[in-house]
Amino acid sequence: MGDYFQTVVDRDATEAEAAPLAARVVAWLVAEGVIGPDRTEPALGRGPGYPPGPRVREVVDSSGWGEPWQGGPLHVDVTRTVFDAGQYADPSSARCPRCERDIAFHDRALQGIPGAWDPFSEAIEDWEAGVDALVRCAHCDASSPLVDWTGMGHCFAFGALGFTFWGWPDLTRSFLAEFDRRLDGHRTAVVSGKI
Ligand SMILES: [Zn+2]
Structure with missing residues (x-):
């Protein structure tokens, strides 16, 4: 299971805030x-990460995992990053933050809807380049920042701060709630997948 990962993404931290906030969260995780x-x-294709600690089992739900399992490293990103679910990053829809209606990317037969994803892929390129990344809603015509769109499931999240747990069973809700508090109550998203 070493290639399964979960990333807790801070959707609000700026690039200037990311490193000091990361240091505080790492200190909390070490203390716990x-x-x-x-x-x-x-870590896969990256610099070394933090190993699981003695209380790792208290923050995951390992029912369904064969014993003994061995969690992998925690890797922390503190630069602008598109976090995606690897080979399964194929969201079915996204929700406009203004009118709260969904833009579908697939029809009922799971066929891709031509052009539906284009505004998002263009905005993702803009966002990676560090410029304003807006997506216009096909329903209400309002343009909203890419990072404010929701509903892309666990497929995509955008942020300057992400904590990737490699090979850990699913993090518990209470741990994720505490994580949010430690991130100053910022909006977060969890992306999970395999590579
Ligand atoms: Zn809209």
């Missing part, structure tokens, strides 16, 4: 025994 203090654990 959720991770070890030193980046000793190799």
